[in-house]
Amino acid sequence: MQATRGSIKDFQAFKANDDAEALRKAMKGLGTDEDPIMKILTSRSNAQRQQVAVAFKTLFGRDLVDDLKSELTGKLEKVIVALMTPSNMYDAHELRHAIKGAGTKEDVLIEILASRSTTEMNHTKKVFKEEHGSELEDGITGDTSGYFQRMLVVLVQANRDPDSKVNDALVEQDAQDLFKAGEVKWGTDEEKFITILGTRSNAHLRKVFDKYMTISGYQIEESIDRETSGHLEKLLLAIVKSVRCVPRYFAETLDRAMKGAGTDDETLIRVMVSRSEIDMLDIRKEYRTHFGKSLFQAIKCDTSGDYRNTLLLICGGDDE
Known part of the structure; x- marks a missing residue:
């Protein structure tokens, strides 16, 4: 993970107590001064924000997030609370939110599970279990069905091959198998798509996509578009796009x-x-x-x- 490509980095002249005092001042008394809240919290890294929360409680005996929630409203409140969520818990928190209560937010499941690395996924599963006392996989299987569910379960296993593993003979085989599973066949063999897209390394899959184009004359995205529909289609496309870039x-x-x-x-x-x-x-x-x-x-x-x-x-x- 290249932390250097972020727009937010550690603030060099960071002093947790100074930030805590400035935030308290912005929220004290009548009315809230949103400006310092926005400026401070968007120019500190998540790790620094957590230190500010500790300093806030130490100095004032108050919970910073609770105070922010009571002083802010609407979309501003949502984005500020999101910034205050510890980064290592954020994915677990969003996934929990997506499968809890009435209706499942499939788009959230797709976005997070399709784009995270094996390391990130394993970490999220661990945090999910610690925070919510249940397995992420159980939450997902309880809330989804069919091939869509099976693809999500494969992604949650986080057993994708490491990127160093590219086998040219297997690249050829996988591209042929995907071609036979979709374009050539009447109906679609979804299982082939699930296994190949869910377990091969990203470097391997990029070669498979190129080979697929050579064999079929189509981009893999076009075939997925034609051969699948609904949430499964969205998920497969998200995986392909994340593998590419x-x-x-x-x-x-x-x-x-x-x-x-x-x-x-x-x-x-x-x-x-x-x-x-x-x-x-x-x-x-x-x-x-x-x-x-x-x-x-x-x-x-x-x-x-x-x-x-x-x-x-x-x-x-x-x-x-």
């Missing part, structure tokens, strides 16, 4: 969240916050390349008020 996948996800009538703010917040210290600079670059405008400008046009200003601070700059 994770930042591009997130650039597309952000664009979709801001497209058309109404903004999908939950997705916007989740991607901006979860990628802010990992690869936001790469996502911005991909966004500029593929959509002809900067991510900064897109957010600016699509959001408003302090919520917009917070997202722009997380974005970390304009590439126009």
